[in-house]
Amino acid sequence: xxxxxxxxxxxxxAKGLRMIVVPGIPSPWSEAAKGxxxxxxxxxxxxxxxxxxxxxxxxxxxxxxxxxxxxxxPPRASWPQILxxxxxxxxxxxxxxxxxRDRAQVFxxxxxxxxxxxxxxxxxxxxxxxxxxxxxxxxxxPVAEYLSGKYGYRAAEAARHPGRVVALLEMLxxxxxxxxxxxxxxxxxxRLTAVDVYAATAMAxxxxxxxxxxxxxxxxxxxxxxxxxxxxxxxxPILLEHRDFIYHEFLELPLTL
Numbered sequence: 001x002x003x004x005x006x007x008x009x010x011x012x013x014a015k016g017l018r019m020i021v022v023p024g025i026p027s028p029w030s031e032a033a034k035g036x037x038x039x040x041x042x043x044x045x046x047x048x049x050x051x052x053x054x055x056x057x058x059x060x061x062x063x064x065x066x067x068x069x070x071x072x073x074p075p076r077a078s079w080p081q082i083l084x085x086x087x088x089x090x091x092x093x094x095x096x097x098x099x100x101r102d103r104a105q106v107f108x109x110x111x112x113x114x115x116x117x118x119x120x121x122x123x124x125x126x127x128x129x130x131x132x133x134x135x136x137x138x139x140x141x142p143v144a145e146y147l148s149g150k151y152g153y154r155a156a157e158a159a160r161h162p163g164r165v166v167a168l169l170e171m172l173x174x175x176x177x178x179x180x181x182x183x184x185x186x187x188x189x190x191r192l193t194a195v196d197v198y199a200a201t202a203m204a205x206x207x208x209x210x211x212x213x214x215x216x217x218x219x220x221x222x223x224x225x226x227x228x229x230x231x232x233x234x235x236x237p238i239l240l241e242h243r244d245f246i247y248h249e250f251l252e253l254p255l256t257l
Contacts, residue, residue: 003034003256006045011069012059017044017089019082020060020067024217024257025224026204028120033066033082035197035251040090046256051146064150079114080107083194095194106193109175112168113198116152119168122161123205125151127223129158137226140219166234172199173236180238185245192250199239200246206235209247213254 003021011018017037021030037044049065050056060067060075067077068085076082087096097103113119128147130138132155138144147153175187187195208214208224227235247253 002252003046004044005048005256008047008050008053008056008059011045011047014045015071017042018047018069019044020047020049020056020065022065023048025220026201026208026214026216026255026257027065028198028201028204029079029114030066031201031204031255032079032114032198033068033086034256035201036083036086036095036194038252039093039095039192039197039250040086042086042090079110079198083110093192095192095197097189097193102188106188106195109187109195110198112171113195113202117164119165119172120202120205121151122164122168125153125158126161126165127226128153129155129161130226131223137223139223162228162230166230169231169234169236169239173234173238176236176238176242185242187242192246196242196246197251200243200251203240203243206231207240209243209253209255213247214257215254216257 006014006018019033019037021027021034034046047056051063057063059069060077062077064077066082067075068082069075070085070089076085083095087094096106111118115121124147127137127139128144128151130136131141131144132138132148132153134141139147172187179186179188184190186192187199204214205224206227208216208221211218
């Protein structure tokens with residue numbers, strides 16, 4: 001069923017699971033958190049991020065999303081915190097392996113997608129740099145200026161981002177090809193893990209789902225899809241095939257943005 005959005009004050013006064021999410025665009029971190037809650041059948045309420053709201057920032061302790069809240073516990077803003085909260089609230093189906101070595105590998109892969117200097121972090125900085133330098137495919141300048149501070153943009157490091165994005169895409173595609181050869185459609189083992197959710201939602205930074213499945217603010221779509229030749233080549237079709245498989249089998253369509 002579609003995500004239930006509620007007003008900020010109603011969410012702040014409520015109990016249970018609530019989450020501030022980025023509205024209007026398929027932000028991979030927000031969409032992954034939504035997807036994890038969906039897989040675990042966790043009831044929750046969504047609040048659209050208003051980065052200009054001082055009251056919301058006071059509640060969340062930052063001006064960003066996603067930020068998850070459960071009862072009166074402190075807010076959780078990072079992807080590992082949100083994942084671990086979901087694992088605690090709904091242990092089954094587990095999205096992290098029980099075996100500690102396997103768990104460490106899944107966390108490591110997830111970091112290379114979601115964490116600092118990971119795939120979507122570097123991809124976002126690509127769009128920031130292009131927007132700030134008036135290059136093709138950049139975020140609109142006001143958006144780029146806002147994101148530059150959030151993601152620690154430094155012009156001197158901008159040359160790193162394209163190569164890092166290409167290397168991470170190639171690494172992820174290589175894992176999927178190896179898994180397919182072994183008879184699995186998942187990133188790890190033979191069942192869904194958090195990595196599959198993160199990888200599927202990360203593809204929105206390269207090729208968002210079509211409008212009928214992803215009714216986003218369309219003026220951002222060209223920015224998300226803009227790629228140089230090396231990035232386009234590294235976006236192996238198996239990554240988009242995996243995205244489609246995960247969405248159709250495990251996540252919710254259309255997206256509720």
